[in-house]
Amino acid sequence: MSTALRVAILGASGYTGAELVRLLVRHPDVRLVALTAERQAGKPLAEVFPHLGGYDLPDLVKIDQVDWDGVDFVFCALPHGTTQDVIASLPPRLKVVDLSADFRLHDVETYATWYGHAHKAPELQAEAVYGLVEDNRAAVKAARLVANPGCYPTASQLPLLPLLRQGLILADDIIIDAKSGVSGAGRDAKQANLYGEVAEGVHAYGVAGHRHAPEIEQGVSEAAGKPVVLNFTPHLMPMSRGIHASIYVKLAPGKTADDLRAALVDAYKGETFVRVLPAGVAPQTRHVKGSNHCLIGVFPDRVPGRAILLSVIDNLVKGASGQAIQNMNLMMGYPEDRGLEQAPLFP
């Protein structure tokens, strides 16, 4: 009899849901037993995503058609705002990784301010563990409900948190200039994401008001040991996948960019998925396409006392579904990289 973990993916007809399927069909401990959709319910997954044909997968159903007795583990890849009610209605024995923003902010008042409505499951929020694995591994291992970090917050926090913890940079002068591929906005049709709107240009959005600012500030404040407000400006790029964050920081007195690089090399020396590049090498989004890696470059700035951190991830992998599987592996006691061994696609 199979002892495979019986996994349900809620929102399997979306980009992150499809990426979960792509990765999990090769995970030796997992059997996909339920895939849900809303408008696409009733269809075989291969009709929605032909690249996922050829696997023995259940058809897409609505969430209320799932037989929870046959499920052990849930990935929730639904739009934020819809997820709190869904997770609150699940049998409490189920372990869950939620890819939306619904459980990422510890403070429900901050959530209400940025997401425009009161939190619908504050008791679950108190239980949720923030799943930035490299920073929070012990808590993830013991968690029942993990809030998978956002894509910009993952790319931004991985270089910043170890440096702030060690007092190597100043917390009150952090500027994050970040770019995303269009898949970051999901598969739902939106005018802003039409080919004609994004194909040949770049634009900033959410300027001085993007909802990922409080998520990044939550982690940065904790690492700095004091409340931090930072500058975060996201941009939409004419590419399908990838996040690139250029982070401008002020060095603590007497510190150099080489000190930052050495500290990051040390912080991530045992990590499979975070790599600090040699001095002078700049990471590119192409270097991580399809993989769960974060690559970090560190450069001295021409302005004395300052440095530039460059961080790249694939928004759909380390920024979403790959990190979600990394979290599941920890929660279930599997090797952390299981199912995530893919080399990047390059170029």
Ligand SMILES: NC(=O)C1=CN([C@@H]2O[C@H](COP(=O)(O)OP(=O)(O)OC[C@H]3O[C@@H](n4cnc5c(N)ncnc54)[C@H](OP(=O)(O)O)[C@@H]3O)[C@@H](O)[C@H]2O)C=CC1
């Ligand atoms: N895209 C990215 O790079 C990242 C996304 N995230 C987060 O992950 C979550 C999923 O994102 P993504 O995959 O991009 O989104 P998509 O819009 O591509 O997919 C959304 C999925 O949810 C389903 N759905 C939509 N509305 C409802 C509803 N009311 N009830 C039940 N199911 C519903 C859709 O079904 P149907 O197709 O049938 O409408 C689809 O399967 C979001 O919360 C997003 O913020 C996090 C990090 C990165």
Ligand SMILES: CC(=O)N[C@@H](CCC(=O)OP(=O)(O)O)C(=O)O
């Ligand atoms: C390009 C684009 O639109 N990106 C999304 C972020 C996607 C993501 O990581 O995060 P959430 O789970 O928090 O939605 C945005 O800016 O809202």
